[in-house]
Amino acid sequence: MKSMFKKAWVMRLALNCWPPLFFSGIKIRHLSADFRSAQVKLTMRPWNTNAMGAHFGGSLYAMTDPCYMLMLMAQLGEDYIVWDKSADIDYIKPGRGIVTVDFLINESLLDDIIKNTANGDKYLPQLPVYVKDAQGDVVAKVNRTLYIRRKQNRHKKS
Template identity: 50%
Template sequence: MIKRIQHWFNSPSGLRRILNLYGPYLGAGVRVRYLARDYREAQIEMKLRWYNRNYVGTHFGGSLFSMVDPFYMLLLMNTLGRQYIVWDASAAIDFVKPGRGTVKAHFVVTDAMLEDIRQHTANGDKYLPTYTVNVLDDNNELIAKVSKTLYIRRKA
């Protein structure tokens, strides 16, 4: 049983399952629809439900924010490997329009991002890159824009 649980934490499909059962995500209705085998892409969605809507009947802002919160950190931790420290340092969200129906976010880690990180951390220096992810509705209209600043450093 323990080996199966450890495998879940060490594989993209297992991590996706765990995230989909994670209490805050379960409670907000957040679903990880896709997590690439190489951890370089993720697709997240959230349907509008009675338990994640706000007073005016649209997506609760906290749920919109939480649906995208850890993904750049998780993707980069798994892509860069154990020789790097990766933390969420700060974040900001810009609510563009009310979210109705299903909203989604798509994360991609590119070769250029990885090369940039490796160059900035080669000497053991910390690096604080900021990445942006858009939250879109069913019509691919922008609902919110989230900027995530990460703390990344190569371990000594």
């Protein structure tokens, strides 16, 4: 990860200015200094509302990207490759007003990743993400699959 993104406040600022998020009405409300938790919000605007008067599904999907990938890159460091591999979304009910997503990386997840990549194998954890409305009701569930692998030592000593 580039050195400018090693500080959470810099990453949060950069993501909040990044056009795909900014122009969709998506804002990183919180990113902890240790990259273990984040909260993202989406405010309803005329340009992110669908024909039925609810949040556009693409905006709901976009608000879950790329948080887990970037947070895990910060947690695992330069010895790991972390990519978003795939995701699918299940729309539960129409989302209106402000909707939020909470991201959390716990020690169990990190231990699981380290264990499953110790031999250089790729690991594809699936992380559920819940988009919730102001009442706490689930609006959509996004299943994000990440690609994680420990980098091979390219400069082995003889």
